[in-house]
Amino acid sequence: MSAEVARIGLLGLGTVGSAFRDLVSQRAEAVAASSGRRPEIAGVLRTTEGDFDHILETSEIVVELIGGTDPARDYVLRALKAGRHVVTANKQLIAQFGDELFDAARDAGVELRFEAAVAGVVPVIRVIQESLAATEVSKVFGIVNGTTNFILSEMASTGVSFADALRRAQELGYAEADPTDDVDGADAAAKMAILARLAFGAPVALADVTYEGITEIQPDDIAYAKELGLSLKLLGVAERRDGGLSVRVFPCFLYPGHPLAPVEGPFNAVMVEAPAITEITMSGPGAGGVETASAVLGDVVSILSGRTPVHAAREPLEIVRDQSSSFYLHLEVADRPGVLARIADVLGRNEVSVRSVVQRGLGDDARLVMVMHEGPETRFFAALEQIATLDFLRAQPRAIRVIEEEFV
Amino acid sequence: MSAEVARIGLLGLGTVGSAFRDLVSQRAEAVAASSGRRPEIAGVLRTTEGDFDHILETSEIVVELIGGTDPARDYVLRALKAGRHVVTANKQLIAQFGDELFDAARDAGVELRFEAAVAGVVPVIRVIQESLAATEVSKVFGIVNGTTNFILSEMASTGVSFADALRRAQELGYAEADPTDDVDGADAAAKMAILARLAFGAPVALADVTYEGITEIQPDDIAYAKELGLSLKLLGVAERRDGGLSVRVFPCFLYPGHPLAPVEGPFNAVMVEAPAITEITMSGPGAGGVETASAVLGDVVSILSGRTPVHAAREPLEIVRDQSSSFYLHLEVADRPGVLARIADVLGRNEVSVRSVVQRGLGDDARLVMVMHEGPETRFFAALEQIATLDFLRAQPRAIRVIEEEFV
Numbered sequence: 001m002s003a004e005v006a007r008i009g010l011l012g013l014g015t016v017g018s019a020f021r022d023l024v025s026q027r028a029e030a031v032a033a034s035s036g037r038r039p040e041i042a043g044v045l046r047t048t049e050g051d052f053d054h055i056l057e058t059s060e061i062v063v064e065l066i067g068g069t070d071p072a073r074d075y076v077l078r079a080l081k082a083g084r085h086v087v088t089a090n091k092q093l094i095a096q097f098g099d100e101l102f103d104a105a106r107d108a109g110v111e112l113r114f115e116a117a118v119a120g121v122v123p124v125i126r127v128i129q130e131s132l133a134a135t136e137v138s139k140v141f142g143i144v145n146g147t148t149n150f151i152l153s154e155m156a157s158t159g160v161s162f163a164d165a166l167r168r169a170q171e172l173g174y175a176e177a178d179p180t181d182d183v184d185g186a187d188a189a190a191k192m193a194i195l196a197r198l199a200f201g202a203p204v205a206l207a208d209v210t211y212e213g214i215t216e217i218q219p220d221d222i223a224y225a226k227e228l229g230l231s232l233k234l235l236g237v238a239e240r241r242d243g244g245l246s247v248r249v250f251p252c253f254l255y256p257g258h259p260l261a262p263v264e265g266p267f268n269a270v271m272v273e274a275p276a277i278t279e280i281t282m283s284g285p286g287a288g289g290v291e292t293a294s295a296v297l298g299d300v301v302s303i304l305s306g307r308t309p310v311h312a313a314r315e316p317l318e319i320v321r322d323q324s325s326s327f328y329l330h331l332e333v334a335d336r337p338g339v340l341a342r343i344a345d346v347l348g349r350n351e352v353s354v355r356s357v358v359q360r361g362l363g364d365d366a367r368l369v370m371v372m373h374e375g376p377e378t379r380f381f382a383a384l385e386q387i388a389t390l391d392f393l394r395a396q397p398r399a400i401r402v403i404e405e406e407f408v
Numbered sequence: 409m410s411a412e413v414a415r416i417g418l419l420g421l422g423t424v425g426s427a428f429r430d431l432v433s434q435r436a437e438a439v440a441a442s443s444g445r446r447p448e449i450a451g452v453l454r455t456t457e458g459d460f461d462h463i464l465e466t467s468e469i470v471v472e473l474i475g476g477t478d479p480a481r482d483y484v485l486r487a488l489k490a491g492r493h494v495v496t497a498n499k500q501l502i503a504q505f506g507d508e509l510f511d512a513a514r515d516a517g518v519e520l521r522f523e524a525a526v527a528g529v530v531p532v533i534r535v536i537q538e539s540l541a542a543t544e545v546s547k548v549f550g551i552v553n554g555t556t557n558f559i560l561s562e563m564a565s566t567g568v569s570f571a572d573a574l575r576r577a578q579e580l581g582y583a584e585a586d587p588t589d590d591v592d593g594a595d596a597a598a599k600m601a602i603l604a605r606l607a608f609g610a611p612v613a614l615a616d617v618t619y620e621g622i623t624e625i626q627p628d629d630i631a632y633a634k635e636l637g638l639s640l641k642l643l644g645v646a647e648r649r650d651g652g653l654s655v656r657v658f659p660c661f662l663y664p665g666h667p668l669a670p671v672e673g674p675f676n677a678v679m680v681e682a683p684a685i686t687e688i689t690m691s692g693p694g695a696g697g698v699e700t701a702s703a704v705l706g707d708v709v710s711i712l713s714g715r716t717p718v719h720a721a722r723e724p725l726e727i728v729r730d731q732s733s734s735f736y737l738h739l740e741v742a743d744r745p746g747v748l749a750r751i752a753d754v755l756g757r758n759e760v761s762v763r764s765v766v767q768r769g770l771g772d773d774a775r776l777v778m779v780m781h782e783g784p785e786t787r788f789f790a791a792l793e794q795i796a797t798l799d800f801l802r803a804q805p806r807a808i809r810v811i812e813e814e815f816v
Contacts, residue, residue, distance in 0.1 A: 023684065027542050033609075034541045115539070121685040123539035130538075131523070131531035133442045133713070134435050134705040201441075259691070262670055276431065276702040277529040280692040283667070284685065294684040297542040305541070306714070 003032035006304050007042035009059030009084075011052075011075055012066035016089060016116075017044075019293035020065060027297065035304035039297075045075075056082055061303055063296060064088040073097050080104040080112065087299040089116035089292055095190035095206050098197060113299035118191045119144055119268040121291040122284040123298070128198045128272065135274045137199040139239040142270035143263055144191040146286025147182040148214050148234040150174045150266040152251075156222050156231060162215060174266045174287075184213035188236045188249040196238035196247045199272070204238075204247060210321065211249035221330055221398060224369040225253050227358060230328070230402065231261050244318035253328055253402040326355070326374040326402040331387070332394040335366040339392050343368065346390075350383035351375065365394050371402055411440035414712050415450035417467030417492075419460075419483055420474035424497060424524075425452075427701035428473060435705065443712035447705075453483075464490055469711060471704060472496040481505050488512040488520065495707040497524035497700055503598035503614050506605060519711050524703035526599045527552055527676040530692040531706070536606045536680060543682045545607040547647040550678035551671055552599040554694025555590040556622050556642040558582045558674040560659075564630050564639060570623060582674045582695075592621035593657040596644045604646035604655045607680070612646075612655060618729065619657035629738055629806060632777040633661050635766060638736070638810065639669050652726035661736055661810040734763070734782040734810040739795070740803040743774035747800050751776065754798075758791035759783065773802050779810055 008024065010017060024039050032038035043055040052075060056062070062079040064086060066072045072093050079086050081104055088094070094101070094114050105112040115125045119142075128137065143149050147169055154165040166183065169175035181187045189211040196204040214234055222232055230253035238247040254261040259281045263269040269283035285291045333339045340359070347354060353373040360367045372380065380399070387397055416432065418425060432447050440446035451463040460483060464470070470487040472494060474480045480501050487494050489512055496502070502509070502522050513520040523533045527550075536545065551557050555577055562573040574591065577583035589595045597619040604612040622642055630640055638661035646655040662669040667689045671677040677691035693699045741747050748767070755762060761781040768775045780788065788807070795805055 023542070027544070030544065031542050122688060123535050126534065126539055127531050130710055130713075131534055131703070131706045133709040134431070134439050135702055136435070136438065259670070262667070274702075276698050278693045278696070278699060280530060280690065282688065282690045284688040288686070290684050291686060294543055294682075295539070298539045301541040302538055305538075 003036055003038040006037040006039045006061065007059045008039055008300065009043050009045070009055035009062045009079075010041050011045045011055070011062065011064045011072070013044055013046045013049075014065065014067070015289040016292045016296070017046075017065040019289035020063065020296050023290070023293045023297050031297070031301055031304065035301050037304040039300060039304070052078075056084065059084060061085045061087065061300060063300065064090060064093070065296070066090070067092075069093055069096060076101060077104055080108050080110055083108050083110055085111045085113075085303045087113045087296055087303070089114065089296055091117040091187070091190045091194060095193040098194070099203055111303050113302065114194075115299050116292045116295035118194050119270055119282075120146070120284065120286045120288065121295050122268055122270060122282045122286075123295075124195065124270045124272075124282055125198060127280065127282065128195065132272065132274065132277070135276050137272055137274045139237070139273040140195045140199045140270065141235060141237040141239070143233050143260060143268055144195075144236045144270065144286070145182055145188040145234060146266035146268055147175045147179060148188070149263065149268070149286070151183070152214060152217070152222075152232050152234065153264040155217070155219055156226070159219050159223065161219055162217055183215050185211035185234065185249040188234060192236035192238050192247050192249055195236070195270070196245065199238060200240065200245055202245060204245070209247045209249065212251065214251050216398070217251060217400075218398065221328070221400060224330065224358065224367075225328060228356065228369075228371060229256050230254060231256070232400070233260060233263070235260070235403075241320045241323075244320040246320045246323060248323070250401055253400060255403065258403060323377045324374055325377050325380070327372045327380050328400045328402050329368075329370045329372065329384070330398040331368040331370075332362070333366055333368060334392040334394060335361055335364055336392065339366070340368065342390060342392075343387060346386045347372075347383050350379045350386070352380050352383050411444055411446040414445040414447045414469065415467045416447055416708065417451050417453070417463035417470045417487075418449050419453045419463070419470065419472045419480070421452055421454045421457075422473065422475070423697040424700045424704070425454075425473040427697035428471065428704050431698070431701045431705050439705070439709055439712065443709050445712040447708060447712070460486075464492065467492060469493045469495065469708060471708065472498060472501070473704070474498070475500075477501055477504060484509060485512055488516050488518055491516050491518055493519045493521075493711045495521045495704055495711070497522065497704055499525040499595070499598045499602060503601040506602070507611055521707035521710065522602075523707050524700045526602055527678055527690075528554070528692065528694045528696065529699040529703050530676055530678060530690045530694075531703070532603065532678045532680075532690055533606060535688065535690065536603065540680065540682065540685070543684050545680055545682045547645070547681040548603045548607045548678065549643060549645040549647070551641050551668060551676055552603075552644045552678065552694070553590055553596040553642060554674035554676055555583045555587060556596070557671065557676070557694070559591070560622060560625070560630075560640050560642065561672040563625070563627055564634070567627055567631065569627055570625055591623050593619035593642065596642060596657040600644035600646050600655050600657055603644070603678070604653065607646060608648065608653055610653060612653070617655045617657065620659065622659050624806070625659060625808075626806065629736070629808060632738065632766065632775075633736060636764060636777075636779060637664050638662060639664070640808070641668060641671070643668070643811075649728045649731075652728040654728045654731060656731070658809055661808060663811065666811060731785045732782055733785050733788070735780045735788050736808045736810050737776075737778045737780065737792070738806040739776040739778070739801065740770070741774055741776060742800040742802060743769055743772055744800065747774070748776065750798060750800075751795060754794045755780075755791050758787045758794070760788050760791050
């Protein structure tokens with residue numbers, strides 16, 4: 001079979017770009033067999049090589065693997081407006097400029113695909129857009145940053161500090177030289193903005209996503225929580241709430257029966273809940289050059305096979321910020337009578353109910369590790385502010401959310 | 409927006425058919441918004457109602473939810489030949505008559521979709537056919553029968569017998585009045601034939617799938633294995649081996665780090681492995697009227713959105729039958745000197761290597777529970793045959809496979 005050639009313009013030749021170029025040449029025949037078209041790299045653009053206009057002219061699909069938003073945004077817009085399909089792995093681009101790019105794609109009647117932008121090779125975007133197109137999704141949540149999941153796994157299994165676990169992640173290539181966006185939650189926030197947009201059909205701006213990272217997590221938080229059977233993850237959660245939408249990223253303890261609790265190392269895992277499906281869980285490697293390149297090639301094949309994803313803008317949903325959560329609270333206090341009573345009193349007056357307490361002596365001081373029942377976050381934070389002013393406190397209180405739900 | 413109506417002919421109005429009819433009316437507007445077409449049930453065929461020819465004439469998509477192969481095969485063939493797209497949840501139909509049906513769909517230029525036929529709402533078919541279209545899949549395996557997974561979970565958590573756990577599954581609606589196809593592995597075998605066909609692009613007949621069920625599993629096998637940290641699942645495994653293909657269904661112990669080990673109750677979970685993706689795991693409810701109907705509606709939406717799955721027949725692969733496995737072996741023997749030595753000798757002569765042994769007295773008898781290192785199954789079965797003839801044996805030996813691989 002001599003399949004017609006499909007010419008691809010490749011922007012960016014870093015780790016993912018190089019892996020994609022290799023994969024295209026390895027899998028060209030298989031793609032030809034399944035889609036009827038044989039992909040071929042028609043031109044490569046990088047700092048030292050290539051000309052964008054020439055690549056645009058000679059390609060029918062543009063694959064953007066430069067990263068960042070400048071000049072990627074300009075290139076992608078120009079490609080779409082010139083009637084080229086675009087595949088990108090660029091989460092910042094989609095999270096920040098999605099509306100503009102989707103409009104350009106719709107106007108030009110071309111496709112814009114970005115499976116690799118979220119959860120690497122885990123096909124969460126396709127599943128939400130296609131398998132669940134007829135389903136009213138109520139919640140999408142999961143572990144969408146492999147760097148922080150590796151760091152938290154490392155802290156839990158070896159007891160090292162955040163700084164040491166980060167260094168180890170960098171040595172193994174799981175964290176970049178500048179890990180800020182990963183460890184402060186910004187990377188996960190961009191991915192959750194994308195997932196929320198697709199799952200709920202509502203425009204979600206990056207600024208709508210509240211996020212916290214893991215830089216403040218202490219090894220003893222993890223150690224104490226282990227005694228309670230909990231494991232710590234950086235979770236992204238997007239859900240319908242009170243007729244609106246809530247999108248957040250925060251570190252969180254999970255009970256052992258939770259499907260995300262066993263996800264360790266640089267893996268991603270996403271759960272989708274809807275009344276008609278109960279829940280679907282998907283997991284796999286979160287990054288890696290070959291894995292990301294494979295997701296990009298999957299998108300290219302879909303374009304060649306003539307499948308069209310739907311980016312219908314439905315009605316906007318209001319962003320809801322007040323939440324109901326359960327909290328873990330770690331306190332270092334002077335070890336003297338009446339301390340627990342004072343704390344319990346503050347919690348009680350704010351209607352925060354305690355689920356479990358572990359107390360332990362520490363010289364003249366004591367440590368109190370408490371887990372609360374679920375309740376409005378505003379009440380808990382009010383109590384926390386009052387607790388922070390108590391004179392017997394020996395260190396800043398530390399609070400981390402806990403997922404209480406029990407699963408099958 | 410007044411979307412054009414898409415007329416659907418519905419064959420079968422049992423649990424899934426009724427749930428599908430309800431879902432179509434609930435989600436018609438959402439489907440219209442995402443696909444541009446509003447689905448509508450144009451006619452229903454059941455024993456007491458409807459006329460197939462009339463339904464065919466007035467529908468553009470036929471949804472087959474009758475089950476079984478007769479008359480479903482005839483209806484589906486006629487629908488495809490008449491140029492109607494077909495969506496079915498019927499695994500037996502696809503596993504037994506897939507080639508004929510795919511050919512008919514290709515000849516007529518219409519789509520045949522069957523996401524709901526395997527793993528319920530877990531979108532394993534779409535992921536293999538579309539996300540991984542460019543990937544050389546090496547292995548697809550998992551838990552594809554929710555009834556048996558519920559029974560095994562129940563036996564493990566309560567210690568009851570297979571018969572009691574089955575009765576409980578029937579009470580809860582997880583097992584049918586005649587559970588034969590589920591508990592003997594035939595249902596899982598049909599699903600694995602479908603997955604193998606799609607993952608490897610090779611024609612796989614139902615007769616190519618070797619299968620065992622769970623009717624012979626004893627509560628004390630599960631109890632002993634628990635001491636070794638193992639949990640029991642009915643696994644389907646399809647993999648490339650020695651340039652060919654192996655497709656099997658068998659009960660199997662998993663070590664606790666395995667991603668499938670925590671899958672409990674009537675859930676399904678499928679893992680796909682390929683060099684370019686490492687592995688993807690997907691899980692969710694395996695059945696249920698609404699869940700299955702939701703997967704069927706997802707297929708309908710894909711057809712309305714103009715996506716075309718690919719069923720390119722690639723080259724056939726030889727079915728390989730000899731396997732390399734690790735085994736659990738349960739022996740009841742007379743409690744006298746030299747017994748373990750004799751058994752070890754038989755194993756040694758067949759080059760089967762022992763990984764762990766637990767021995768326990770039982771009056772005049774003893775129980776030996778052994779786990780072997782991985783090796784050719786033919787050697788293990790040769791040893792097993794010889795062991796079965798030893799005069800100090802008090803009961804038939806019981807052997808169950810064990811997955812040794814450690815995961816992240």
